[in-house]
Amino acid sequence: MDNGCFSSSRHDAFPAGLRVLVVDxxxxxxxxxxxxxxxxxxxxxxxxxxxxxxxxxxERKDAYDIVISDVNMPDMDGFKLLEQxxxxxxxxxxxxxxDGETSRVMKGVQHGACDYLLKPIRMKELRNIWQxxxxxxxxxxxxxxxxxxxxxxxxxxxxxxxxxDGNLFAVEEISSMKKRKDADNKHDDKEFGDHSPxxxxxxxxxxxxxxxxxxxxxxxxxxxxxxxxxxDLMNVPWLTRxxxxxxxxxxxxxxxxxxxxxxxxxxxxxxxxxxxxSKDPGSFSFLNTTNKQQNDVTIDIFGYSDGTLLLQMDxxxxxxxxxxxxxxxxxxxxxxxTNDIPDPKIQKSSKMSxxxxxxxxxxxxxxxxVFDCTIPTQYSWSEFPKGPLKEEQKTLVQLxxxxxxxxLHGKKHHIQVDQSQSIGSINSNPSVTEEEVDASLExxxxxxxxxxxxxxxxSIGSAVDTFxxxxxxxxxxxxSSEPIFTSNLGLKTQGFNLDxxxxxxxxxxxxLLGGGAASAPLEEDLNFFLLHGECYNMxxxxxxxxxxxxxxxxxxxxxxADYSSVDQGLFIA
Amino acid sequence: xxxxRFRQQAVFMRSSLFDEGFLDxxxxxxxxxxxxxxxxxxxxxxxLFYSDSVRFVYNIERALMSNPPNFTKLDDHMHQFKGSxxxxxxxxxxxxxxxxREYCAAENLEGCLRSFQQIKIEYTTLKKKLESYFK
Numbered sequence: 001m002d003n004g005c006f007s008s009s010r011h012d013a014f015p016a017g018l019r020v021l022v023v024d025x026x027x028x029x030x031x032x033x034x035x036x037x038x039x040x041x042x043x044x045x046x047x048x049x050x051x052x053x054x055x056x057x058x059e060r061k062d063a064y065d066i067v068i069s070d071v072n073m074p075d076m077d078g079f080k081l082l083e084q085x086x087x088x089x090x091x092x093x094x095x096x097x098x099d100g101e102t103s104r105v106m107k108g109v110q111h112g113a114c115d116y117l118l119k120p121i122r123m124k125e126l127r128n129i130w131q132x133x134x135x136x137x138x139x140x141x142x143x144x145x146x147x148x149x150x151x152x153x154x155x156x157x158x159x160x161x162x163x164x165d166g167n168l169f170a171v172e173e174i175s176s177m178k179k180r181k182d183a184d185n186k187h188d189d190k191e192f193g194d195h196s197p198x199x200x201x202x203x204x205x206x207x208x209x210x211x212x213x214x215x216x217x218x219x220x221x222x223x224x225x226x227x228x229x230x231x232d233l234m235n236v237p238w239l240t241r242x243x244x245x246x247x248x249x250x251x252x253x254x255x256x257x258x259x260x261x262x263x264x265x266x267x268x269x270x271x272x273x274x275x276x277x278s279k280d281p282g283s284f285s286f287l288n289t290t291n292k293q294q295n296d297v298t299i300d301i302f303g304y305s306d307g308t309l310l311l312q313m314d315x316x317x318x319x320x321x322x323x324x325x326x327x328x329x330x331x332x333x334x335x336x337x338t339n340d341i342p343d344p345k346i347q348k349s350s351k352m353s354x355x356x357x358x359x360x361x362x363x364x365x366x367x368x369x370v371f372d373c374t375i376p377t378q379y380s381w382s383e384f385p386k387g388p389l390k391e392e393q394k395t396l397v398q399l400x401x402x403x404x405x406x407x408l409h410g411k412k413h414h415i416q417v418d419q420s421q422s423i424g425s426i427n428s429n430p431s432v433t434e435e436e437v438d439a440s441l442e443x444x445x446x447x448x449x450x451x452x453x454x455x456x457x458x459s460i461g462s463a464v465d466t467f468x469x470x471x472x473x474x475x476x477x478x479x480s481s482e483p484i485f486t487s488n489l490g491l492k493t494q495g496f497n498l499d500x501x502x503x504x505x506x507x508x509x510x511x512l513l514g515g516g517a518a519s520a521p522l523e524e525d526l527n528f529f530l531l532h533g534e535c536y537n538m539x540x541x542x543x544x545x546x547x548x549x550x551x552x553x554x555x556x557x558x559x560x561a562d563y564s565s566v567d568q569g570l571f572i573a
Numbered sequence: 574x575x576x577x578r579f580r581q582q583a584v585f586m587r588s589s590l591f592d593e594g595f596l597d598x599x600x601x602x603x604x605x606x607x608x609x610x611x612x613x614x615x616x617x618x619x620x621l622f623y624s625d626s627v628r629f630v631y632n633i634e635r636a637l638m639s640n641p642p643n644f645t646k647l648d649d650h651m652h653q654f655k656g657s658x659x660x661x662x663x664x665x666x667x668x669x670x671x672x673x674r675e676y677c678a679a680e681n682l683e684g685c686l687r688s689f690q691q692i693k694i695e696y697t698t699l700k701k702k703l704e705s706y707f708k
Contacts, residue, residue, distance in 0.1 A: 028618060035614060120602070120662065
């Protein structure tokens, strides 16, 4: 793991020492490639099974710099592996095959391959693979810089919320994976520091640092999360706000990607975010991610960000149940719902109630879609008063009163739905809670939300349109309460998610601007959520809400959720 | 003297293998990889190739026998085999594999069978030649 090691050796004779993981079911080729790479002075590890390769990669995120994989493999499609690696570990992946048909190559590129080599492979082709690693590092470095700018925008949006949470970037790396990944990247970047164009010194996000980051994010609350707050909480002297900001963004992206993965994994959701840029959907991914891995956990985060979103998807199972929609339009409510998040019980209430109707939504994924849509409407609420969570929680609770405090344990996706908007908070309550959710009264409004949601949503943007459909489907799906709520966000259609997210963001912005609510974070939160189903720990910046509290319960849920891919470790809460 | 003769023979055999199109550039690549660390690298790889091929050939034969023929599966197997052939640079065999896949795509079982026969012939020929070459 340490890139440090690598870097040091690399520095000496870069690109020697590049750590390559080769995956190919053909032992002959495996042997040949191993030999070739060794000749290039690279460090080689070979695998003949994709599953094995993934395992190795997950064991140590920063153990490898680049992955070379064959397209045709018995246990898993090479493209799938490619996607997974890209999402989880963000490592450059090179595909290879005997088949050089344009369509295949295109597919590889679409799935994110850095390069596509044709067999038989020449040694000179392998010699140059280091360029992909380097290029990636450079891009990341650049991302960092762009983060700041991005943040600025959010801040503006958040307007009312003074926290410079750059909600967008407050993506806490919930998943340790991300952290590690970032750490790796960072490490690597450091290495290339001199070479990379960025002027900023790359921060090395070690596992510990990332953990701190995630913790801080959770504490602050996804909703309110912002680089400055995180920075303060983390209490790392040498860390700058920019570092945190960019890290946050990455984290969000990561979550969204995870979410996508979750979606993929969770057959239930079936929402696969097809190459949706993790960035943008941000919000969406949020949902999705939660489904899968964290499902529940992440969703919670949403809720906060703007308050509107409160997707408290606590339990992945909620898929779709969540919907915390605090029908009450008061922002407080929303907050409450968000607050709920911190308090497991609270969440429940908020979530639960909403969940009911959402249960049908179950397809957490779809819910998410809906959810996302609702968010925009929600914006109004995003003005969460930063007030103490507790209060809000209470309100929420009250609101939800009828909700039987569902044992949120499940994971509620609280989607704070604006009453007015009737944001179909897609609460994908974990299946468990579904019953509890019987907070019928809530459910009703929720449904209303859904439909209402749909309409406002559509008005908001084309993207929204997609949602309505989704939401509807969500409702239906909810039953399945797939844990993959996050994935659900995903909207069944992969592309959808992205749209949703973007739409949401759009909405959010609109709402925020209009409502003056600082729900801007919502978007970010969403992003967060989306980014990682797993990482959900990120407190989306629930405004004022203490995510930390929220998190814990959620986290628990989360753990229980089967994140197939998500490492519990990610949670790091 | 004998050594020289053997060496000359080897050189001759090798060039004929290339000239006759049995082997291609990949084989040279393998030779280049051979070094002190792995002095018999090429032979190693070729041996690996043989064992893999046996597996592939078996799979293909079984697939060919199935009724109705599953062309997708056939194609997959052949794709794998082709990949393997490319690893050592077995040019002629690879060519035949390509033809086989064309028949597969056309769902021409008869053509597949014929092509496969040819593949086996080429394969055996190559194997024999390589064996004597390595000796």
